[in-house]
Amino acid sequence: MLVTGKGGVGKTTVAAALGLVAARAGKRTVVCEVAEQERLAAMFGTSDIGHSELELAPGLFAVSVDPERAKEEWLGYQLRSSTLAGVLGGNRVFQYLTAAAPGLTELVTIGKVWDLAQLERRTGGSVFDLAIVDAPATGHALAILRAPQTFAAVARAGPIARQAERIDAFLHDSAATGVLVTALPEEMPVNETVDFERGLRDELQMKVDAIVVNALHPARFSAADARALDSLDGRGGPSARAALRAALSEHARARAERAQLRRLRRAVSAPVSTLPRIFEPELGRDELEQLSAELERRL
Amino acid sequence: MIEDWLGRKEVCICCGSGGVGKTTASAAIALGMAARGKKVAVLTIDPAKRLANSLGLDELGNEERLVEADVEGELWAMMLDPKRTFDDIVEWHAPDERTRDAVLSNRIYQELSNAVAGSQEYMAMEKLYELHQEGRYDLLVLDTPPTRNALDFIDAPKRLADFIDSRSLQFFTAPGIFGLKVLGRGSGLVFSALRRATGIDLLEDLSAFFSSFGSMTDGFRERAGHVNELLADSRTAFVLVTSPRADAIEEARWFHHRLMDAGLPFAGAVANRVRPAPPPGDPAPELGELLEPALTRKVLRTWEEESQLAARDRDNLATLKRRLGRKPIIEVPYIDDDVHDLDGLRRMDQYLFGANDG
Numbered sequence: 001m002l003v004t005g006k007g008g009v010g011k012t013t014v015a016a017a018l019g020l021v022a023a024r025a026g027k028r029t030v031v032c033e034v035a036e037q038e039r040l041a042a043m044f045g046t047s048d049i050g051h052s053e054l055e056l057a058p059g060l061f062a063v064s065v066d067p068e069r070a071k072e073e074w075l076g077y078q079l080r081s082s083t084l085a086g087v088l089g090g091n092r093v094f095q096y097l098t099a100a101a102p103g104l105t106e107l108v109t110i111g112k113v114w115d116l117a118q119l120e121r122r123t124g125g126s127v128f129d130l131a132i133v134d135a136p137a138t139g140h141a142l143a144i145l146r147a148p149q150t151f152a153a154v155a156r157a158g159p160i161a162r163q164a165e166r167i168d169a170f171l172h173d174s175a176a177t178g179v180l181v182t183a184l185p186e187e188m189p190v191n192e193t194v195d196f197e198r199g200l201r202d203e204l205q206m207k208v209d210a211i212v213v214n215a216l217h218p219a220r221f222s223a224a225d226a227r228a229l230d231s232l233d234g235r236g237g238p239s240a241r242a243a244l245r246a247a248l249s250e251h252a253r254a255r256a257e258r259a260q261l262r263r264l265r266r267a268v269s270a271p272v273s274t275l276p277r278i279f280e281p282e283l284g285r286d287e288l289e290q291l292s293a294e295l296e297r298r299l
Numbered sequence: 300m301i302e303d304w305l306g307r308k309e310v311c312i313c314c315g316s317g318g319v320g321k322t323t324a325s326a327a328i329a330l331g332m333a334a335r336g337k338k339v340a341v342l343t344i345d346p347a348k349r350l351a352n353s354l355g356l357d358e359l360g361n362e363e364r365l366v367e368a369d370v371e372g373e374l375w376a377m378m379l380d381p382k383r384t385f386d387d388i389v390e391w392h393a394p395d396e397r398t399r400d401a402v403l404s405n406r407i408y409q410e411l412s413n414a415v416a417g418s419q420e421y422m423a424m425e426k427l428y429e430l431h432q433e434g435r436y437d438l439l440v441l442d443t444p445p446t447r448n449a450l451d452f453i454d455a456p457k458r459l460a461d462f463i464d465s466r467s468l469q470f471f472t473a474p475g476i477f478g479l480k481v482l483g484r485g486s487g488l489v490f491s492a493l494r495r496a497t498g499i500d501l502l503e504d505l506s507a508f509f510s511s512f513g514s515m516t517d518g519f520r521e522r523a524g525h526v527n528e529l530l531a532d533s534r535t536a537f538v539l540v541t542s543p544r545a546d547a548i549e550e551a552r553w554f555h556h557r558l559m560d561a562g563l564p565f566a567g568a569v570a571n572r573v574r575p576a577p578p579p580g581d582p583a584p585e586l587g588e589l590l591e592p593a594l595t596r597k598v599l600r601t602w603e604e605e606s607q608l609a610a611r612d613r614d615n616l617a618t619l620k621r622r623l624g625r626k627p628i629i630e631v632p633y634i635d636d637d638v639h640d641l642d643g644l645r646r647m648d649q650y651l652f653g654a655n656d657g
Contacts, residue, residue, distance in 0.1 A: 007317020008547070039546065137317055187639055220597050229598070232589055239580035240589070243602040250601045279604040 002133045004141035005182030006192045010214040012039040013283060013291065014182045014275070015134040020292035023059035027129040030061040030116055034109050034133060034144075040064075044285055053116075053126070061128070063116070070108040106147035107164065114167045117176075138181070138196040145171060145204055171206070178209040183264065185213050185257035185274075194267045208270040212295070213261060215277040221251040273298040300629065301328055301538075301651045302335060304566040308536045310431060310529065311440045311566075314558075315540035316550040320571040323639070324540045324631075325442035326354065326376070327647040333374035334648070337437040340375040342426060344444050351378070354641075361387070361426075368641055375436070381422035388425060392518035428526045536566035541619070543573050543612035552622045567627040569651065570616055574609040575632050577602075 003015040015031050022029040030053055033040060041049050044056045051069045053061040117131040135141040148168035152161045171177045181196055183189040197208045221229070229248050236244065265272050275294055278287050305311055305328075313325040322343055329341035340363050341354075354366050354376040361383040363375040386403060393399035402408050427441050529535060537558055541551035551568060558565045582602060586595045620628055631650040634643065 008542075008544075009318065220601065221594075225594055225597070228590065228594060236582070236585045236589060237580060238578040239582040240585035242578050243582040243586060243598055246605045247598040247601045250605075279607065 001130060001178045001180060002135050002141065002145070003180045003182060004135040004138050004196070006184075006189045007137050009182050009184045009189050011182045012043070012134050013288070014180070014212050014214060014295075015132050016040055016043055016288055017275075017292040017295050018180070019060050019062075019132050020057065020288060021296045022130050022132070023057060024292075024296075026059070028059055028061075028127070029130045029132060030063055030128045031056075031132045031134060032113050032116065033062070033064045034113075034135060040134075043283060043288060065109050065112050067105045067109055070112040071104070074108045074111055104147075104151075106144045107151050107167075110144050110147055110171070111163070111167055114170055117170075138192050138199075142196070142199050142203065145200070145206065149204070172204075174207070174209075179206065180210045180212060181208050181270070183211060183213050185216055185260040185264075187260065190260050190264045190267075193264060197268050197270060208268070211264070211268060211270050211272045213264065213272060213274045216261070216274045217250060217254040217257055217277050219254045219258070221247060221254070226251045300653060301331060301569075304536055304538065304627075305332060305438065308534055308566075309436075309438060310427065310532075310535040311438060312427075312443060312530075312535065312537050313441065313540050313569075314443045314537060314554060316547055316554075319540050319542040319547050321540040322442045323644070323647070324538075324569050324571060324651075325440050327644040327651055328538070329376070329438075329440040330368060330370065330374055330641065330644045331648045331652050332438050332440075333368065333370040333372040335371065335652075337372040338375075338435075339372060339438045339440060340377065340430060340436045341440040341442065342377055342379055342423065342430070343442040344379055344423070363430075366641075372437070377426075379423055379426055384422040384426050388519075388522075392522075424526045424530070425522075428522070428529050431529060531561075531563055533564060535564050537563055538566055539568040540571060541568055542571050543615045545611075545615055548615045548619050551619055555623060565626060567629065568619065568623060570619070570628055570630045572633045573616065573630040574605060574612050576609050576613060577606045 001018070003011055003018065005011045005014075012033070019029050019031040031040060033049065040056065040062045041047065044062075046054065046056060049062045049064045051064065051066045053063045056062050113131050113133050116128055118127075135144060148164040148171065151164035152168060179200065181193050183193040193211060200206045200208060226248065229244055229251075232244055234241070261272070261274070273295075275291055275298075278290065311328060313321050313328070315321045325343060326341055329339045333339045343354075354364075361377070361380040363377040366374040366376050368374045389402050389408075390399055393402065423441060423444060427439060430436065430439055539551055539554055539558075541547045555565065555568075583595070583599055586598055590598065616628065616630070629651060631647055634646055
């Protein structure tokens, strides 16, 4: 399961909440961070998450995919010799080549995730029922999903092509791989979500399985409430006036957000669910549990 | 305020993590400087459609357009097209048409120039350098790409230069895979391993790519050097755009650290979407007199939430301020509607160009 979305919309939060849902349902789940984000560690109050799986909660693991390490693992597997992989990995020309080979980082990253989700892992690690990828911004997510195809095409034949084709087939198998987009009910994230769904369909013939709109403000005030508040304009002391302004501003936001949500629903074919905004200064384990319960109800 | 930061600067680079309003801030800075008589060009990556429309950028293109903004100076805007920029540079550096066509049609080149990671950052710098060289503007404002490693562009010129470094290229300039055998035992081992790991076709494409690219190496290298000089020049200012959310602040600290490490001219930070501190006093008694009890409860709940978030914003900004030392932070308050037109940009102006430096 790939979770993506524009920067700052709460991808990691949704990925983690989803992980909790799956783990509670008895699935051995691993959440993969792929871009040195290390946000999960803070949310679960654990030590830093490394390239090997770390258990965050019963049945829920996390891994932070390090492209360099993934590259080494991949080489070791391809060459079936860690000595040779070491020689190659330490070679300057090879380093240039791999830095140069565009999309190789993306390929080994998605390859690592693919490996995590296999019944028999090449790297001999433990088996997972579900791997959730906390993917970078949507443009980058497309690059990651495109990488196996690119490599299969560029390499044409040989082991790279074969493996890239297998990963590509896995990604295209809608029973095996799902794509979830996280968005906020705001102009830019909605646009990006719409564009991403189109890009995924046109370029990769894949579909978005679900869209989760995060942090929706509650519709706390009715239109009548707003009129009542509006009519008080200018009355009361500084703090009362500020409170009234805050209430009206919240009402305006809630309305604008619902307009964006309607626009999103009209423009996409994937089902759209929402998560409420949580008014906590920083999200921690408790808030994640709360969100995962919401997610479970809505998805 | 921004005008002091940018006084005699010719380049303003807005950097920061995704989702903090970097594109909007870049456009607002550019508009504000144009309103103060400068001829400004803003180079943006991916503006919201409505902002793009109001900047006249509804059509994709790699050239600047004059924005009808009714300002004392001039505001120009362009949407960066990394692929086109890359192609332009190849045309620029290619010694002849054959080399140019060989590079442009090479599959490795096509993938390289289309790859999101790395090349976009470098191409943004390239275009910036090109426009600066042409000297048609008083000020260039660059909105940096929304990549996770948004400071990649600092290393990008060097990385690209290293990558096409002629000393490593010589391995590939020999024609085809058989030419590689003459490279000696060490390299032979490397390449036989590579063959096993990749398949031969890939290597032949790479070899073809490097041999045609090789003739352009020096030009690229020199240019990358100039781009780096421009970034570190005293005529350049880096502006860090952030929001008061904890994760954005954390990234801003990291950005600042990287800028300092790289010895780049950091001017200050813009904190977007800051909730203003609430005035002192409890609004409950007065609201109770003015409103129905049910509505009072709802207003008070909103009030408490907003106060909490405002307090969090204060704390986070204080943390950032400690990190930035004497460098200023400009706060832009939360503006109700998303900003995506010229009017919205003008509303940001009073904060960016007002006298509220922290």
